[in-house]
Amino acid sequence: MSTSLDAKTAVSQGSRILAAQGVLDAFGHLSCRSPERPDRFLIPRSLAPALVTPDDVAELDLAGDLIPPTSGVQLFLERFIHGEIYRRRPDVQAVVHSHALPVVPFTVVPGARIRPICHMCGFLRGAPSTFDLAAHAGASTDLLIRNAEHGRHLAEHLGDASIVLMRAHGYTVVGARVEEVVYEAIYTMKNCEIELAARALGEPAFLSDGEAEACAQTLGAATSRAWELWVRQCPPIGAASGG
Incomplete structure (x- = not known):
């Protein structure tokens, strides 16, 4: 049976993997529901994701408040992304929020869609839609999900999907396991990199719906293999802050 200690280790490892893969830099975050x-x-x-250790992982309630209340602990401003998604989606056990640059163009070009372009990205079938905070909070925000109301609007837009784009901001991925959301966050970015490169040659040929479904089923069982490799490739905990 998973414990909070196991989950904190997974969040730490996942944060460092996402940083090593370029999905997170000094910003962005990974969470999991308490087991x-x-x-x-x-x-x-x-904290910058590459520096996260299990001791840096805090427990919050769905309102985004620290449990137990502790002074001097600085929390992510956009923690409301996570709390409101967990509140609305009992099936979701892990969330990644990223600002990966290859994804951002797809959030700002009207009519652009992210479609699966290679066999590793079948999970992108259905084309993630784009959430625009301005539609709910006006055109004078900094585009950050700063409070529970913003988080609720984002969670409602996500609906039953696994990925939502965020205009001029980034994207958020949800899933049933930390390993799953880490894989999908990484390969969403890679899918965008491949499409942007392919368009220099011409109009890409995307996976059909049937191909995407079959690829998603095949690769979904392989996320643990990728996770094991990525964990081994990360610097040992405590070494990431060196230099």
Whole structure:
């Protein structure tokens, strides 16, 4: 049975993997629902993802408040992304929010869609839609999900999907396991890189719906293999802050 200690280790490892793969830099975050309290989630304190250790992973309630209340702990401003998705989607056990640059163009060009372009990215079938905070909070925000109301609007837009784009901001991925959301966050970015490169040659040929479905089923079982490799490729915990 998974424990909060196991989950904190997974969040730490996943954060460092996402940083090593270029999905997160100094910004962005990974969380998982508490395995012991479904009304709570585990997320690092406000810290560059490459530096996260299990000791840096805090427990929050769905309102985004620290459990237990502790002074001097700085939390991510956009923790409301996570809390409101967990509140609306009991099936979701892990969330990644990223600003990966190859994805951002697809959030700002009207009519652009992310479609699966290679066999590793069949999970992108259905073309993620784009959430625009301005439609709910006006055109004078900094585009950040700063409060529970913003988070609710994002969670409602996500609906039953696994990925939502965020205009001029980035994207958010949800899933049933930390390993799953890490894989999908990485390969969403790679899919965008491949499409941007392919368009220099001409109009890309995308996977059919049937191909995407079959690829998603095949590759979904292989996320653990990727996770094991990525963990081994990361610097040991405590070494990431060296230099």
